[in-house]
Amino acid sequence: MDHGAAHSFVAESAPLLGFALLFVLIFRRMGLGATLGYLVAGALVGPQLLGLVGGAESKMGIAEFGIALLLFLVGLELSPSRLWRMKRDIFGFGLLQVALCGIALSVVIGFGANFSLAAALALGLPLALSSTAQVLPMLQSAGRLRTPFGERAFSTLLFQDISIVPLITIIAILSRNPADAQGPPGWLLAIYTVAAITGLVLAGRYLLRPLFRLIGNWGERELFVFAGLFTVVGAAALMQSIGLSTALGAFIAGVMLADSPYRHEIEADIEPFRSILLGLFFLSVGMMLDLTAIAERPVFVLGMAAALIATKTVVITGLAMAFRMPWRQALGLGLLLSQGGEFGFVLFAQAQNALLIAPEAVSIFSAVVTLSMATTPFLMMFTKRFRADAVAVQGEREGPVSDGSNALIIGYGRFGQTVGQMLNAQGIAVTLIDTDIEMIDIAGQFGAKVYYGDGTRIDMLRQAGAGEAQLILFCLDGDKIEPELVEAVHESFPNASIFVRAYDRRALLKLKGGPAAGVVREVLESAIVMARKAMAAVGVDIEEIERTEDLYRRRDRERLRIQHEAGSLTAAREAIIGDPDLDWRPGRRDAPDPLEPKAATGSECG
Known part of the structure; x- marks a missing residue:
């Protein structure tokens, strides 16, 4: 490639990529996809309109x-x-x-x-x-x-x-x-x-x-x-x-x-x-x-x-x-x-x-x-x-019915599937409810009966048999469960224990103190398991791993209590473990008291 051709390539690349970036961002933001953005950008910079790029x-x-x-x-x-x-x-x-x-x-x-x-x-x-x-x-x-x-x-x-x-x-x-x-x-x-x-x-x-x-x-x-x-x-x-x-x-x-x-x-x-x-x-x-x-x-x-x-x-x-x-x-x-x-x-x-x-x-x-x-x-x-x-109005998807199940699971994605299979293993009859049609079809291929319906509606839960159920488990993805909904479900079905999948720490704090029997952060336990495996991989003794997990869980519970009382996510920042400049590992003679305040690092949203 000679100097002139190289110069032409560089000169054409700037407007071409710039217009593409601009219009793809715009059309993505509008929910229209990247393809239309590329087409419009190409038409604008091409020889028919602005003529910034040829060939x-x-x-x-x-x-x-x-x-x-x-x-x-x-x-x-x-x-x-x-x-x-x-x-x-x-x-x-x-x-x-x-x-x-x-x-x-x-x-x-x-x-x-x-x-x-x-x-x-x-x-x-x-x-x-x-x-x-x-x-x-x-x-x-x-x-x-x-x-x-x-x-x-x-x-x-x-x-x-x-x-x-x-x-x-x-x-x-x-x-x-x-x-x-x-x-x-x-x-x-x-x-x-x-x-x-x-x-x-x-x-x-x-x-x-x-x-x-x-x-x-x-x-x-x-x-x-x-x-x-x-x-x-x-x-x-x-x-x-x-x-x-x-x-x-x-x-x-x-x-x-x-x-x-x-x-x-x-x-x-x-x-x-x-x-x-x-x-x-x-x-x-x-x-x-x-x-x-x-x-x-x-x-x-x-x-x-x-x-x-x-x-x-x-x-x-x-x-x-x-x-x-x-x-x-x-x-x-x-x-x-x-x-x-x-x-x-x-x-x-x-x-x-x-x-x-x-x-x-x-x-x-x-x-x-x-x-x-x-x-x-x-x-x-x-x-x-x-x-x-x-779909549900036309009857092409079967809605939930009361069939004497002990548990209702709302949301049959990755989280709900695990919960349902473990309850089934103990002989607990489960009714599954979801609005994702593709998920319903796929679950049917594996022998699971998932009903179509909005499980956040009280009338839908009543139709599904929530009045006789012992458990109501909201396993929906995202931050979709509000405290008002949990209160309404508890008032309508007081004999059922309610469990909620919380998206993150914010969602957990929002639901804390309500009538839910349990609120579980969706990634907390898997993150702790990974941390344990990582420590074991670098030779940390099993007793030290257990003490570290216990320290983290105690600190986390205390932070949640203080944050709930203060009504602020930023409260109790000094309780976060993880200052890389401070060796806090339990068991060391020169280690500080594990309950002493530490410098705040890490995410407040986990």
């Missing part, structure tokens, strides 16, 4: 590698056995989605825009694909990727990525470009695909795993980074060399390493590159957005984007319901996958080279795809209440 096409070439990294990381989460379990959704639901959406959109384009049959297929089939780079991060950030809903969405996206191969073949068959006649026929391309996948599977088992084992023995983290990037680049390059999807190659490489002991290390090393390059991809899409084409035909672009979203939503929702998905979840899946995808840009370019569509059509339909991608966060946000709140 979007060259940046897109680099940024597309971010999609390959995304699929590689997703592959790391999927062992071959899990992938086989999802085969019905991948090759059943996914195949029907691409075929039905592609045909429907081709019909809409052919009749609505008066395109020829070949041109309509070259535009409609790519529009059947959704945005993997947008949808997967949305599922991951919402914690829904490993739920039944998330797995079906992912299965569909995976088949869409696989379908790049037959779609490219279809465009090659329809091609009017004489040069394309010299390329390999479709059947030969299919053989290349099977051979490439087989080669990647063998390489993963006999080359990649021994390689990472060797690097792990050396303990060189930098080599893990290089080896991880080499794995993605090598798999993507192999696929690209035979005209296939680079993302598909990266995904297969990830699957081959999914059950290796080095998966988490590889994932941690690759993740920063994925985040940066994926952001650059969406910036490039925003920069390439032809605003002039939109300005010249705004009604057509907006109408076609609306037709795209409506068509895919209707087809996917109906298909999901045919696969026995509840209609609200089916509608959510349809809206989530209603946008066009990043691979549409690639297929549009293929169609243009095949002389099936004009460059103007590529610009307009690229704008349609981008606009549809921008609507997805809004659609999911505006329909969230409609898709979720009426």
